[in-house]
Amino acid sequence: MTASQTTKYKAEPADQILVTPLDSLTLVYQRRSGITHIVAEPAPEILEAMGADALSVEEVAQRLAAQFDFDGTQATDIIYARLNELADLGLVERTHA
Amino acid sequence: MHEFRVQVGPAAFRIGSQWKRPLDQLAELYRDYPVPTVPDYSVRLESVSLLRRFIRPSVAIHGDYMLPDAAPLPLAQGLLAAEMAMNLQMALGWRRHLLLHASAVEKDGRALIMTGQSGSGKSTLAAMLGHRGWRFMGDEFVLIDLDKGDAVPFPRLISLKNEAIGAMMATALDGRFGPLMEATPKGDIRHLVPPADAIAAMAQPARPALLLFPSFGFEATVREVAPSEVFMRLTQASTNYVALGEKGFSTLTRFVQTVPARAIDYRDGIEAEALVNQLWAECA
Structure with a gap:
C-alpha cells in the first residue's frame, strides 16, 4: 500500500474560506491565516467536491469523476499532486487513516 | 518647535x-x-x-x-x-479605507482611477485632466470605501517630477506652484496646488467607473486587462491590503469584478487624453 492510498485529506471548512472565481483564476481567502491564495482549476473544484469529509485521493477522484466528464482512475496522479499543493498552502489538511 | x-x-x-x-x-x-x-x-x-x-x-x-x-x-x-x-x-x-497607490479624477460622480509604476505618467495625467474638465481627486493615493466601494479623494499637493514640471506649467497657467527643488532623490520636484474645485469637493466620493494602467513612451495602444490580473496588480499597488484582512479582500474583489480595466500606451498628453475620452465613452 502506497502513502497516497493511506493518506486522507480534509479541506479547510467552507465557512473558513471565501472563494471568488475571476476569469481563469479563483481567489481563495483563508480567514484563519488572512492569506489570499490565487489558484487555477482544478483546485477550486477539488475543494468543493471534498466538502467536510476526510477522503483518500481515490475518493476525491471518484467524486470529481461523478461531477465532471473524465475517467477518475486516470486522473489520480494529477489530483494527488494538486491535493499536496493545496496541503502545502494550508487549504487542505493531511490526516492518516 | x-x-x-x-x-x-x-x-x-x-x-x-x-x-x-x-x-x-x-x-x-x-x-x-x-x-x-x-x-x-x-x-x-x-x-x-x-x-x-x-x-x-x-x-x-x-x-x-x-x-x-x-x-x-x-x-x-x-x-x-x-x-x-x-x-x-x-x-x-491608514486602515479606514483600502489604500491604492493610484491617481484619480472624477466626472459626473464617477471616478477614473489610474495606477502604475513610477514614471507611468499617472500623476501627470491626473494633474492634466484636472485642468481639462475633470475634478482632480488625487495623484498618489486613492482610498476605497470598505463598505460602499466608493473612491474617496486624497487631493494633496500634486508632486510634479522632471519633464512634468514644464508640461504642467504650460497647462496650468493660473496654477500655484511651490519652489523648484532640483536634484532631489526623485529628480527635480515642484509641487502644484490642486484646482480649487478639487479642494472644495475633497469630502465628496465618486463611484469607480474605469481603471487604467498607463504606460508612457510607447505607440498608442489599448489592451483589456482581465480581473485576475487586475487583482494581482492592485494587491501590489495597495500598502494596506494584507492589514485589512477580510475587509480588504471583499473590497478589492468587488472592485475588480465591477470596474472595467484597460492598459494604455501613449506618447504624449494629447494622445493620452484622446484615449481616456474614448475609453470613458466606451466603458464608463
Missing part, C-alpha cells in the same frame, strides 16, 4: 519642525485646505544632529510611522520631506 496642521481628504496631519521655512511653504500651498483640531498623524522634521540644525542643515523625518533607513534631506528640500512624511503615514498607518 513650529507647527502646521492640514486636513487632506479624510486624513488630518500635524507637522512639527525645528525650522520655520518648510512650514511657511506648506502653509502657503495648503492655504485653502481645512485646518483640523485633532490630527490622525503627527510628523516631525528634525535636524540630524544639533550641529546640523545650523551647519548644512539636514532634515530627518520622524512620525507615528517611520522607515528606519529613510535618508535625511537638505533643508532646501524640507517641503519634500514633509510631503514624503505625510505619504508615509498614510501608506503605513
